Amino acid sequence: MFRDDLLRDERILVTGGGGDLGRAMAARFLDLGASVVLCGRSPERLDAALAAPAIARHAERATALPCDLRDPAAVAAMMERIWQDGPLTVLVNNAAANFIAQTERLSARAADAILGPSLHGALYATLEAGRRWIDAGDRGTVLSILSTSARTGRAFTAPSEMAKAGLEAMTKSLAVEWGPKGIRMVAIAPGAFETETAARQLRPGAGDGDEGGFAGLAEWIPDGRLGRTDELADLAAFLLSGPAAHITGETIAIDGGAHLRSSGAEDLLRWPQEKWDAVRQRR
Numbered sequence: 001m002f003r004d005d006l007l008r009d010e011r012i013l014v015t016g017g018g019g020d021l022g023r024a025m026a027a028r029f030l031d032l033g034a035s036v037v038l039c040g041r042s043p044e045r046l047d048a049a050l051a052a053p054a055i056a057r058h059a060e061r062a063t064a065l066p067c068d069l070r071d072p073a074a075v076a077a078m079m080e081r082i083w084q085d086g087p088l089t090v091l092v093n094n095a096a097a098n099f100i101a102q103t104e105r106l107s108a109r110a111a112d113a114i115l116g117p118s119l120h121g122a123l124y125a126t127l128e129a130g131r132r133w134i135d136a137g138d139r140g141t142v143l144s145i146l147s148t149s150a151r152t153g154r155a156f157t158a159p160s161e162m163a164k165a166g167l168e169a170m171t172k173s174l175a176v177e178w179g180p181k182g183i184r185m186v187a188i189a190p191g192a193f194e195t196e197t198a199a200r201q202l203r204p205g206a207g208d209g210d211e212g213g214f215a216g217l218a219e220w221i222p223d224g225r226l227g228r229t230d231e232l233a234d235l236a237a238f239l240l241s242g243p244a245a246h247i248t249g250e251t252i253a254i255d256g257g258a259h260l261r262s263s264g265a266e267d268l269l270r271w272p273q274e275k276w277d278a279v280r281q282r283r
């Protein structure tokens with residue numbers, strides 16, 4: 001679909017690069033000639049990502065740095081370390097945290113567990129990359145991974161929707177403020193992609209024959225299926241490439257049209273209290 005060297009000149013940081021979608025994007029960027037740095041909290045998850053065949057076959061262009069994005073000093077130190085080897089050209093804000101809960105039962109710590117990486121961490125990383133690009137007069141691109149539910153809102157995951165809507169506002173605001181400085185801001189809003197954590201955090205299942213996971217969701221998606229990670233990775237590659245140079249401030253949904261009919265969480269409105277209690281017990 002793309003020229004093999006489409007991203008040859010790019011050096012890309014993928015936050016949450018040990019997760020499913022981050023890993024798929026990183027592998028695609030490497031296939032297209034980019035150098036990639038992965039970050040995340042868990043060194044084990046990062047090592048596993050680097051050892052995955054799709055990434056390991058480009059080992060000379062793939063590295064990883066553990067970093068907790070909730071800590072602004074840790075983000076600054078990571079960027080300092082990265083820039084010692086040369087500037088990034090792209091930041092992909094992919095890391096996030098999410099879980100379903102009755103919102104009125106969230107503690108402040110629980111709200112921060114979601115807002116910390118998903119909103120603050122992405123902003124810290126964007127500021128650290130952006131000011132380095134601006135100081136050096138370099139061009140740069142920030143790609144943020146949102147969610148279609150930033151548009152629809154979504155019951156039982158309010159802090160995540162607030163974080164994603166905030167990142168969409170950042171994308172639009174900085175497209176204008178930083179556009180004249182050569183920095184492009186783009187975003188992708190995925191619908192349902194059956195990654196291991198999304199299924200566990202958003203569809204944990206709780207008895208009553210509910211096995212959890214995304215089984216059954218395809219029925220209400222207009223094109224009849226969930227998203228595939230390779231499709232998201234290809235969209236990301238396009239948005240980072242030369243032919244997308246005039247696209248900024250935009251968020252592209254990739255969800256088979258699902259958000260135009262539903263946020264995908266309406267079935268949870270029918271859950272009895274016992275089921276919510278069971279999910280809460282499990283965490």
Ligand SMILES: CCCCCCC/C=C/C(=O)SCCNC(=O)CCNC(=O)[C@H](O)C(C)(C)COP(=O)(O)OP(=O)(O)OC[C@H]1O[C@@H](n2cnc3c(N)ncnc32)[C@H](O)[C@@H]1OP(=O)(O)O
Binds near residue numbers: 096099114198202265
């Ligand atoms: C269908 C179409 C649309 C789809 C839309 C999908 C949109 C987005 C999807 C995704 O983002 S999927 C990706 C999700 N990935 C992750 O969440 C990965 C990272 N996960 C984590 O880091 C953890 O799972 C975490 C729980 C989110 C955070 O862990 P952390 O170590 O920061 O927290 P803790 O110290 O364990 O807890 C802090 C605080 O939070 C409370 N809490 C934790 N889990 C729950 C829960 N399930 N329900 C309620 N509360 C929870 C925990 O009790 C602590 O609060 P206090 O008890 O101290 O008050």
Ligand SMILES: NC(=O)C1=CN([C@@H]2O[C@H](COP(=O)(O)OP(=O)(O)OC[C@H]3O[C@@H](n4cnc5c(N)ncnc54)[C@H](OP(=O)(O)O)[C@@H]3O)[C@@H](O)[C@H]2O)C=CC1
Binds near residue numbers: 096116189192194197
């Ligand atoms: N899967 C889906 O259906 C959808 C996903 N999305 C979005 O796509 C992106 C990727 O999701 P997905 O691959 O499914 O989820 P994953 O949980 O697999 O990936 C999220 C990654 O974020 C990292 N992360 C979480 N907290 C922090 C932190 N404090 N510091 C650094 N890294 C952190 C995690 O690594 P570690 O725990 O090691 O830190 C994890 O690898 C997210 O932004 C998500 O909101 C949006 C819509 C739908």
